Amino acid sequence: MKKGVLLVNLGSPDSPEPKDVKKYLGEFLMDERVIDVPLWARTLIVKGIILNTRPKASAAAYKKIWWDEGSPLIVISERLQHKIQKQTTLPVALAMRYGSMTIKKGLQQLVNQGVEKVFLIPLYPQFAMATTETILVLAENIRNEHFPNLKIEDLPAFYNNQNYIDVLSNSIENHLKGKTYEHVLFSYHGVPERHIRKRDITKSHCQINGICCKTPSKAHEFCYRHQCLEVTRLVAEKLNLKEGSYSTSFQSRLGFDPWLQPYTDRTIERLGKEGLKSMAIVTPAFVSDCLETLEEIAMEGEEIFHEMGGSEFTTVPCLNDDDEWVNLLAKWINTWAHSKPETV
Template sequence: MKKGILLVNLGSPDSPNPKDVKTYLGEFLMDERVIDVPLWARNLLVKGIILNTRPKASAKAYQKIWWEEGSPLIVLSERLQAKVQRQVDFPVALAMRYGSMTIREGLQELVDKGVEDVLLIPLYPQYAMATTETILVLAEEIRQAYFPKLNITDLKPFYNNPDYIKVLANSIAKHLEGKDYEHLLFSYHGVPERHIRKSDITKSHCNPKPSGDCQCCKTPSPAHEFCYKHQCVEVTRLVGEKLNMEEGTYSTSFQSRLGFDPWLRPYTDRTIERFGKEGMKKMAIVTPAFVSDCLETLEEIAMEGEEIFHEVGGKDFTTIPCLNDSDEWVALLAKWINEWATAEMAPV
């Protein structure tokens, strides 16, 4: 069977215009794996409240980070796709979970090239309902409806893959070289605490704590295969070990919460504020839940986060870019693709 690759990232509005932002937010927030409440409640919350208040503010945020070429996340993902394509012998397509670059279109592009066997790569290191799971569920629905003869295999979360940890650690070390900082904060996209409990296949292991110090994350369990928080904590731990960082000089936090339900803690904005109030003058921050820089990294962290730090007395705020289309990251993706293809082609 002819093989092909589909890279899938989150997505973006077509423009920073409030109308386009509203359309994008509507699709994103109406996903039952993003806001996991009954449909009537989701309709009331999203269509009755959020879409009448949030698009203008979000549009202003997008306008701050929008590039001449377009949305940074889209542009960076396209650069990644192009570089990966040059290193593998299989067609590589790009799609987004939300927005106009749909998964159906990505699969159609591959099918039109004669592809029968697809490696779907969700561009998220960790597993979560609102990222990996929603991509895989939608891809399977599309396959059944439009491409029933297509075979799709997905790349599993790679948060603890030694090669990924090496690439991430090298990227962090490169961007911190020559920098003087007191603390490195690993900021991950937040999710509601209930998502962690819902993803717990044991139904008894995961128990997020308000302090953020969840012992269940450190206790081996089958639940960790789908536990977003455990996987985030592991990335921090493994990178800290790889870089020989001293205990207390790095930590984990979670950003981008929405609504009033408890989300994973500690919260990034409050952590940054606390650091400054405690007298910290120089900090660095990295966002390993994302492989491509986007609104959450370029505006929420690099702009709002720095502003918070300066307001409470901090001075130097170093933001480390995502892996984006770095050569090491491209080479690693190409390696995984070639390993998949080789295994698939090997005699049974």
């Protein structure tokens, strides 16, 4: 069987213009695994409210971070793809869950090259129904409808893979060399608390009480909160961060339902009010810099910190196309090419 690889990231509007942002937000927010309410309610919320109010503001945010080459997320993902392609003989395609670079196009590109078996790599370290799961479900639906003879295997969440932790830790350490910081904040993309409970395969473990994530359970395989906290713990251990000199928070909440806490913006505000003068912030839920890291964290976060009296605010870039990260992905791909994905 000829094998190939499909890298899948979140996606981006085609441009930072309101009409393109509105189209992108419509597809993104109408996903039942992003806003997981009945269709009638989701339609009312998204098409009746959000798409009539948010696109203009979101477009302004995208314009702040847009590069001459295009969307940072797309450009970075393409750089990653090209670097990986140089380290493997397998064809490597790139797709996005939302937007014009569809998963169907990515699979079609591989099929056109004779690929019969695909290694699908969701570019998310942690499992979440709004990220990994929606990619896997859509890919399977597309396979069934358009490519019934194609076989797809996926890379499981790699949040606790020691090689990944080493690469992430090295990247953080390298970017913080010579920088002043009293506290390191690990900020992850937030999800509603109900997402955590919905994916509890034990139906009884997840209480979101500060204890369950530290108690061994089969639920952790699909628990986003546990996996985020575990990344923080493992990286802090690797970098010898002292207790109290680092913490975890969650960003980008939407609506009024309870989301994972503490919230990043309020944490930055609190740290500033407590007299902290220098801090660094890391965003390990993303492997590629995007709107949430470049605008929400690097711009809005810094503004909040300065308003609260802080002075030094250091944003650590995502792994992007870092050579160590490229090498690790290429290693996983080449291992898969000659064995089962469980050995990655």
